[in-house]
Amino acid sequence: xxxxxxxxxxxxxxxxxxxxxxxxxxxxxxxxxxxxxxxxxxxxxxxxxxxxxxxxxxxxxxxxxxxxxxxxxxxxxxxxxxxxxxxxxxxxxxxxxxxxxxxxxxxxxxxxxxxxxxxxxxxxxxxxxxxxxxxxxxxxxxxxxxxxxxxxxxxxxxxxxxxxxxxxxxxxxxxxxxxxxxxxxxxxxxxxxxxxxxxxxxxxxxxxxxxxxxxxxxxxxxxxxxxxxxxxxxxxxxxxxxxxxxxxxxxxxxxxxxxxxxxxxxxxxxxxxxxxxxxxxxxxxxxxxxxxxxxxxxxxxxxxxxxxxxxxxxxxxxxxxxxx
Amino acid sequence: xxxxxxxxxxxxxxxxxxxxxxxxxxxxxxxxxxxxxxxxxxxxxxxxxxxxxxxxxxxxxxxxxxxxxxxxxxxxxxxxxxxxxxxxxxxxxxxxxxxxxxxxxxxxxxxxxxxxxxxxxxxxxxxxxxxxxxxxxxxxxxxxxxxxxxxxxxxxxxxxxxxxxxxxxxxxxxxxxxxxxxxxxxxxxxxxxxxxxxxxxxxxxxxxxxxxxxxxxxxxxxxxxxxxxxxxxxxxxxxxxxxxxxxxxxxxxxxxxxxxxxxxx
Numbered sequence: 001x002x003x004x005x006x007x008x009x010x011x012x013x014x015x016x017x018x019x020x021x022x023x024x025x026x027x028x029x030x031x032x033x034x035x036x037x038x039x040x041x042x043x044x045x046x047x048x049x050x051x052x053x054x055x056x057x058x059x060x061x062x063x064x065x066x067x068x069x070x071x072x073x074x075x076x077x078x079x080x081x082x083x084x085x086x087x088x089x090x091x092x093x094x095x096x097x098x099x100x101x102x103x104x105x106x107x108x109x110x111x112x113x114x115x116x117x118x119x120x121x122x123x124x125x126x127x128x129x130x131x132x133x134x135x136x137x138x139x140x141x142x143x144x145x146x147x148x149x150x151x152x153x154x155x156x157x158x159x160x161x162x163x164x165x166x167x168x169x170x171x172x173x174x175x176x177x178x179x180x181x182x183x184x185x186x187x188x189x190x191x192x193x194x195x196x197x198x199x200x201x202x203x204x205x206x207x208x209x210x211x212x213x214x215x216x217x218x219x220x221x222x223x224x225x226x227x228x229x230x231x232x233x234x235x236x237x238x239x240x241x242x243x244x245x246x247x248x249x250x251x252x253x254x255x256x257x258x259x260x261x262x263x264x265x266x267x268x269x270x271x272x273x274x275x276x277x278x279x280x281x282x283x284x285x286x287x288x289x290x291x292x293x294x295x296x297x298x299x300x301x302x303x304x305x306x307x308x309x310x311x312x313x314x315x316x317x318x319x320x321x322x323x324x
Numbered sequence: 325x326x327x328x329x330x331x332x333x334x335x336x337x338x339x340x341x342x343x344x345x346x347x348x349x350x351x352x353x354x355x356x357x358x359x360x361x362x363x364x365x366x367x368x369x370x371x372x373x374x375x376x377x378x379x380x381x382x383x384x385x386x387x388x389x390x391x392x393x394x395x396x397x398x399x400x401x402x403x404x405x406x407x408x409x410x411x412x413x414x415x416x417x418x419x420x421x422x423x424x425x426x427x428x429x430x431x432x433x434x435x436x437x438x439x440x441x442x443x444x445x446x447x448x449x450x451x452x453x454x455x456x457x458x459x460x461x462x463x464x465x466x467x468x469x470x471x472x473x474x475x476x477x478x479x480x481x482x483x484x485x486x487x488x489x490x491x492x493x494x495x496x497x498x499x500x501x502x503x504x505x506x507x508x509x510x511x512x513x514x515x516x517x518x519x520x521x522x523x524x525x526x527x528x529x530x531x532x533x534x535x536x537x538x539x540x541x542x543x544x545x546x547x548x549x550x551x552x553x554x555x556x557x558x559x560x561x562x563x564x565x566x567x568x569x570x571x572x573x574x575x576x577x578x579x580x581x582x583x584x585x586x587x588x589x
Contacts (some may be wrong), residue, residue: 050424072328075426086417090346102338103425105331147421 002051003154003187009058011044018044020210021058026187026203028154031178033201034191035291037301041210042191043083046159049189050080063154076104079153079186081144083160087134093124093143096132097150104151111150118146121175138169142176147238149180156181158190162197174200195291204291208299218291225289225297226251228266230273231258232284240279248273262289335427339435343409347443353405361398361451365458368516384411384550387458389558392542394513395451395474396535400509402447403478404502406440407485411498429585435484437578440482441475448474462546469545469563476536476567480574484534486581509535518558523525534573541566 002025011019017248019041026032027316034042047053051071060067063077087096094115101111119125122142132140148156158177162170166316178200181188190201198204199218206214206221214221227249234240241259244252252261263269266286274281296302345484347353368390383581413419448471455462462470492498512526513535519527530536544563547555 052424072426072428075424080420080424082417082420084417086419086421088342088346088413088418088421089416090340090349095342095345099338099342100421102334103427105334197504 001028001031002026003063004032005061006049007059009048009060010047010056011041011048012056017210019048021054022207022210022212024205024212024215026155028187029185031181031188031200031202032190033198033204034207035193035195035198035204035295036191036207037193039049040207042207043159044210045207046157046189047189050078050157051075058131077154079148079151079156081141081148081156081158081161083163085140085144087132087140087147089129092129093119093129093135094128096143097147100150101145106151114150114251115146118149121180122146138165138173141165141169145173145177149184149186152184153186154181155187155189155218158188159203160191160193162192162194167306170194170197195295198291200266206295206298208295208301213298214294221291222289223292225293226262227264228262228269228286228288229293230263230266230270230284232261232273233257233259233282234277234279235282236279240277242294243277243279244273247276263264289313332427332431335425335431335437339422339432340438340568343406343436343439344442346409347406347439357398357402357447358450358454360401361394362454362457363445364394364398365455368394384547384554387460388546389518390516391455391460391462392546393472393513393539395448395542396472396477396513397510397515397536398447398451399444399474399477399538400481401506403440403444403481404484404485404506406443407436407489408495408498410436410486410489411492411495414493415495426496430582431576433582433585436486437479437482440485441478444478444482445471445474463549466545466548469548470542473538473541473545473563473567473570476541476570476574477535480534480570481575482536483574483577483581487577489585490581490584507535509533512536513539514560515539519560534570537561537566537569537573541570551580 003025004026006025007023009019009022010017022041022045034040034045036042044053048055049062049067050073051067054068062074065073065077067074088099091099097115097119098111101115106114115128116125119128122145123144124139124142127135127139132143135143145158145161148158156177161177162173165173176199177188180186189196192198201218203215203217204221205212214224216224232240237254237257237259241252241254244259244261249261249263251263252259254260261273266288270284270286274284292302328331363386410419413422425432452462452467452470488501489498492501512530513532513533515535519530519536522530540560541563543559544566547559
């Protein structure tokens with residue numbers, strides 16, 4: 001049974017089509033992700049699925065409830081972790097959780113037991129009675145994730161939950177998220193533009209310019225690239241390229257000073273290339289295809305996997321100032 | 325259906341309790357809420373008393389005349405300020421946590437109104453308790469009446485504040501509107517001088533100022549024992565008329581706030 005059912009969802013802002021006729025479904029307990037660059041329509045989709053934004057047209061059901069007709073029922077079924085912090089910093093960790101539990105009608109006894117359990121799980125139990133103001137970025141994120149799961153939602157939406165955190169903290173936070181979700185059989189719907197995070201997903205929807213360009217498991221997506229990627233430079237790139245094309249792989253091209261070849265079974269092919277190539281190899285590297293390569297192949301552009309640019313920061317600042 | 329109602333009521337209480345918790349945790353606000361009225365009473369009341377001879381021979385003095393005005397203006401300030409939490413919550417992102425909760429907007433707004441009323445009443449009680457310092461003798465019998473008017477005013481002003489807050493995106497702009505409203509409302513409410521003998525333009529402005537009716541209502545209570553002749557010089561309307569106008573203003577603002585929050589979604 002699918003817990004999220006989306007049919008022909010469209011969102012237009014004046015002339016801009018942010019989400020362009022998107023359809024997909026997510027099964028119960030699945031870890032599902034949207035991967036795409038900033039502005040691809042990921043957040044807009046999450047906002048529509050969580051009743052924060054009205055779709056221009058199309059239909060979306062969460063846990064069987066329509067996001068337009070039955071908003072309160074949808075809200076009861078979901079938890080949300082936003083890109084930016086939504087904690088009350090003047091309250092303690094426990095007070096923030098308590099506030100949340102009241103809204104979702106979690107009985108007092110359940111709340112006490114659950115908040116202790118969850119805080120322990122994310123190593124915040126010794127901070128429970130401290131004001132959030134003094135928490136580090138990673139601690140705040142962990143608290144928000146715990147809060148999003150406190151009422152045991154059917155679906156937890158995570159909109160770039162680890163944005164702006166260092167790689168180590170990101171990995172730890174994902175460990176917590178996946179752990180709790182598995183325990184409570186919570187379906188995860190995440191968006192990210194960190195490629196390594198998309199690897200946690202059971203299935204990934206690659207989204208670009210408001211459209212889903214591919215939807216598959218991470219390993220299947222990577223297979224679409226066609227094999228391992230070998231990058232090399234030689235005395236004579238042109239001749240080497242022709243040689244590789246004739247002997248090893250059809251899929252080879254010159255990119256600047258490099259020859260880039262996609263080969264099956266790279267571990268065996270790489271030493272052969274070095275041995276048999278008539279030209280002298282100056283440098284050679286090999287890597288397994290990443291989701292970035294998948295994205296490049298599917299859309300012809302790269303996902304910027306980097307610290308937020310100035311434009312992003314401005315955007316976030318404006319959003320903070322702007323509506324909602 | 326019944327469970328839903330329980331959830332809505334719990335949410336109202338939830339919003340209310342958080343505001344109260346935050347009020348008492350904010351030391352600066354507590355101190356401000358004590359110092360500001362003392363300042364008003366001390367500087368305006370006692371200071372101006374020597375230069376103004378108002379009430380002489382009529383059986384009351386300027387501090388007594390000012391006192392209802394000061395209750396009204398401080399309650400106005402405090403209740404209006406309570407609504408700013410919506411704007412700061414928006415700025416810090418916390419409003420999202422409130423807006424995605426599976427409860428109706430009405431429950432949330434009600435919680436905010438209740439906390440505004442509670443904090444407004446707290447302020448009024450504080451003022452009444454401090455009044456002996458300035459030589460005021462408040463009749464115990466008039467305290468329920470004073471709190472009743474303060475209650476209505478807090479309701480009306482919190483609703484007004486929520487309506488403004490629903491449209492404001494930053495605390496700075498809310499502060500600007502606050503100043504823009506607060507001072508004219510305060511000075512043109514009859515808090516500092518009687519409105520029984522003022523130019524027509526000022527009369528018109530004060531007639532549309534809801535604070536006028538609060539000040540007048542409070543004076544009705546404080547000066548209830550005075551002879552009719554004295555009352556006529558400082559009181560404009562009967563108490564029930566004042567109360568009715570404040571409530572009407574409050575209900576209109578409440579409706580606007582509700583509409584505005586639903587729309588902004």
